[in-house]
Amino acid sequence: MISLLNQVVIITGGSRGIGAAAAILFAKAGANVVITYTKNAKAADTVIESVNRLHRNGIAIKADVSKPNSAEKVVKQTIKKFGKIDILVNNAGIWTYGAIGSMKQSVWKQTMQVNLDGMFYLTNAVVPYMKKQRSGKIINISSTAGQRGEPEHSHYAASKGGMISFTKAIATELGPYNINVNSVAPGWVDTNLNDSVFSDAAFKEQERKKIPIQRIPTPEDIAGPIVFLASEFARHITGEIMNVNGGSVLIG
Helix, strand or coil, X not given: CCCCCCCEEEECCCCCHHHHHHHHHXXXXXXXXXXXXXXXXXXXXXXXXXXXXCCCCEEEEECCCCCHHHHHHHHHHHHHHHCXXXXXXXXXXXXXXXXXXXXXXXXXXXXXXXXXXXXXXXXXXHHHHHHHHCCXXXXXXXXXXXXXXXXXXXXXXXXXXXXXHHXXXXXXXXXXHCXXXXXXXXXXXXXXXXXXXXXXXXXXXXXXXXCCCCCCCCHHHHHHHHHHHHCHHHCCCCCCEEEECCCCCCCC
């Protein structure tokens, strides 16, 4: 029922995990898709091939969105190819270990640059086009860690908490331009990002049991709510943090 026919979506970090699943689901809904990636061109090409098989146009752009020039390049190439940008999904992110008291400054800075600065740079570059067309949807992929904190990952939690506050602030600012800004906040997701911790089968099972629905979601489970928030069904939703965690964290 959701139709995004001929709309144009940019998904950062779209070569794998949640970003890749979202790219394919957007294409199924009729959208043309732009994804960014940093290293794995083969994985990015595979996603675009899937988009093309759905008879939609897709391009992959190698870009480090934590750098403002790269973010601007992505937006300019998208406009050159498609002439507009209807949807932005700020998905690129990293999750690393960092105990307070021993965390290196470089670890803190890298997390902020990728998770928080990258979101700002892309959003800042996209908004003028959305304002001009007086429409747009921005969806930021945050985390339950940004709502409740996460021991030994304070840098990650801080970056996602910043993303949540940023979402609410600009939702109010951009509402008069018919631009909706929301966030999807997953808990654990069975993606490449968590391969290292989930290699411990006992730990993975322990975390699964903590989730009321009793399952760890797939990337596709997160992609669905993202596409919903980009659709007309969500036209009166803005500034919302949509938790997609199987009931493990009940925070709105």
